[in-house]
Amino acid sequence: MKPFNNDRAAPYTHAPTSVERTMREVMLALLPATAFGLYLFGWPAILLFAVTLAACVLVEALCAAAAGRPLRATLGDGSALLTGWLLALSLPPWAPWWIGVLGAVFAIALAKHAFGGLGQNIFNPAMVARVALLISFPVAMTAWVAPQPLFSADAPGFAEALEPIHMFALAYGYVFANPETALAAATVFVLVSQVKINVTNAYAGSLAWSNFFSRVTHYHPGRVVWLVFNILISLLLMLLGIFETLELVLAVYGNIATAWLGSLV
Numbered sequence: 001m002k003p004f005n006n007d008r009a010a011p012y013t014h015a016p017t018s019v020e021r022t023m024r025e026v027m028l029a030l031l032p033a034t035a036f037g038l039y040l041f042g043w044p045a046i047l048l049f050a051v052t053l054a055a056c057v058l059v060e061a062l063c064a065a066a067a068g069r070p071l072r073a074t075l076g077d078g079s080a081l082l083t084g085w086l087l088a089l090s091l092p093p094w095a096p097w098w099i100g101v102l103g104a105v106f107a108i109a110l111a112k113h114a115f116g117g118l119g120q121n122i123f124n125p126a127m128v129a130r131v132a133l134l135i136s137f138p139v140a141m142t143a144w145v146a147p148q149p150l151f152s153a154d155a156p157g158f159a160e161a162l163e164p165i166h167m168f169a170l171a172y173g174y175v176f177a178n179p180e181t182a183l184a185a186a187t188v189f190v191l192v193s194q195v196k197i198n199v200t201n202a203y204a205g206s207l208a209w210s211n212f213f214s215r216v217t218h219y220h221p222g223r224v225v226w227l228v229f230n231i232l233i234s235l236l237l238m239l240l241g242i243f244e245t246l247e248l249v250l251a252v253y254g255n256i257a258t259a260w261l262g263s264l265v
Helices: 019-067 071-076 079-090 097-110 125-136 165-173 179-217 223-239 242-264
Strands: none
Touching (some): 019 097, 079 125, 097 125
């Protein structure tokens, strides 16, 4: 009997399969439940699903380019697409679209490529992203809503899916019987959240301006001066419509970047 010579690395069992085929089979298995879930929760869920998948593929491409890996092989294995798929299914169906974008960064950049890429990560990237999002945004990640099937009378349209206030209004509708009270509570929640975020950004911006100016000029006029200065700049940007202009410019560059990635793949 010929002795076994273990001079090869694992795996020792081979089968007519591949990573690409495995990913496709998993996505095909998820397709019926996903389609039914998207039908039940309508346009907000469809928008969140599409944004999450696209963000995962984009972050995968950026990480692969930064690591010097071939984009065709990295994106072609389907692992980023499946990660985005699993992440989207684990999110509240009416969560804001930016939740999916941040989840893609957590899943692909931190939970996957930070450990070396496909096969090197010790945790499931989609579930790592879900835990990170749940810790960072507990309100948005726990705002579950009842199904409102697509094209039904009460289902939100595509334009409403872009506004997170509808998700919070519906969530508060289960707490308050009066629709006006539910809408008022949702409005107060959004206003308090935005004020908290903007106050934090204003103070952080004043710290940056103060440190920069004091290092360059060796003079410090006071923290309040830079706080007011930072708030005035923010108001000026909003009143002049700079953000809308940037949105249009970035949309053009986004289409160019998408076409470039498509040509590489």
